[in-house]
Amino acid sequence: MPFFKEIKINEHTTAYFWKISEDIDWLFENVPLNEKSSTRLQTMSSIEHKKGFLTVRMLLQHIGFTDFDLFYDAFGKPHLEDKSKKAKGKSLESNNQHISISHSHEFSCICISNQSIGIDLEKRKEKTLKIAPRFMDISHLENLSEADKIAKATVVWGVKESVFKLKNEKGISFPNHISESRFQLEDKKGKAHINFNNASEDFLFQFDFVDDYVFVCVMNV
Ligand SMILES: CC(C)(COP(=O)(O)OP(=O)(O)OC[C@H]1O[C@@H](n2cnc3c(N)ncnc32)[C@H](O)[C@@H]1OP(=O)(O)O)[C@@H](O)C(=O)NCCC(=O)NCCS
Structure with a gap:
């Protein structure tokens, strides 16, 4: 299947999903790559x-x-070239777009926005619930069915991965520096917070369920 769907997060932010069913040769033939990407692809074993x-x-x-x-920057964070800078002879205002990327098994996802964002796509699985005490406040899982506990733990994991991607700073620990406020699965949104290097910052997150996956997008308040 080619393009799968898009989710509009807000007026200036959209996430796009690909459900992967193509074979590798077809993809290779249909995707022109720059030199760095070609070299990187060759180093991937899976x-x-x-x-x-x-x-x-x-x-x-x-x-x-x-x-x-x-x-990509030195930490591996992806960025989009500012196309307006390339337009010769024109004094265009910067229209720089931000990008965040995630891929998980049969799905890939990118999110484009006019502000900094972080996204994560994560398959719902029991293992995430088992390791929940290592990365989240497990009182946030009280009084939920087993399936909802897995879903919520996966959302929180995705929130922390997304904050990590947005911040892109060395030394951030999921349990020690990033926290989530209480939220309901039905709300499909919530608030997160980072306290790191003597500075604190608030974030809004939104999430959705895409097949058996949890998609999370985080942005600054
Ligand atoms: C970098 C990291 C966030 C990637 O997440 P992942 O779930 O493994 O993989 P995803 O598919 O969701 O994301 C991969 C994409 O993230 C992006 N990425 C990689 N490093 C990044 C960074 N420093 N900042 C922002 N984005 C980054 C890249 O685009 C990458 O895909 P690409 O290289 O093919 O373009 C993750 O490996 C990581 O280091 N997480 C922190 C781990 C941690 O602190 N764990 C504590 C547990 S208690």
Whole structure:
């Protein structure tokens, strides 16, 4: 299946999903890669990883970008080139777009926004609930069915991964620095907080269920 769906987070922020069913050769033929990406792809040993990497580029192409518009900083955070800077002879205002990327088994996802964002896509699984005491306040799981505990623990994991991706700073610990306020699964949104390096910051998160996956998007308040 090609492009799967999009979720509009707000007026300036949209997430795009690809459900991966193509074979690796077809993807390789249909995704032009820059030199760095070609080299990176060659170092990936798992076919699943390669497919995730290539379908992220399919999503970029779907919305009018290519791999040549994408670059990574030293920590591995992806960024989009500011196209207005490339327009010669024109004094365009910067329209820089932010991007965050996640891939998990048969899904890839990118989110584009005019503000800093972090996203995560995570399969719902029992293991996340088992390790919940290591990364979250488990009182937030009280009085829920087993299935909802798994869903909520996966949301919180996704929130912490997303805050981590948004902040992109070394030394952030999920249990020690990032916390979530109480929220209901039905609300599909909530608040998170980071206290790190003597500074604190608040975030809003939104989440959704895509097949058997939890999608989370975090942005500054
Ligand atoms: C970097 C990290 C966030 C990636 O998350 P993941 O769930 O493994 O994988 P995802 O598919 O969701 O995300 C991968 C994408 O994140 C992006 N990414 C990688 N490093 C990043 C960073 N420093 N900042 C923002 N985004 C980053 C990349 O786009 C990457 O995909 P790509 O390289 O193919 O383009 C994760 O590996 C990590 O280091 N997490 C922190 C771990 C931690 O502190 N755990 C504590 C547990 S208590």
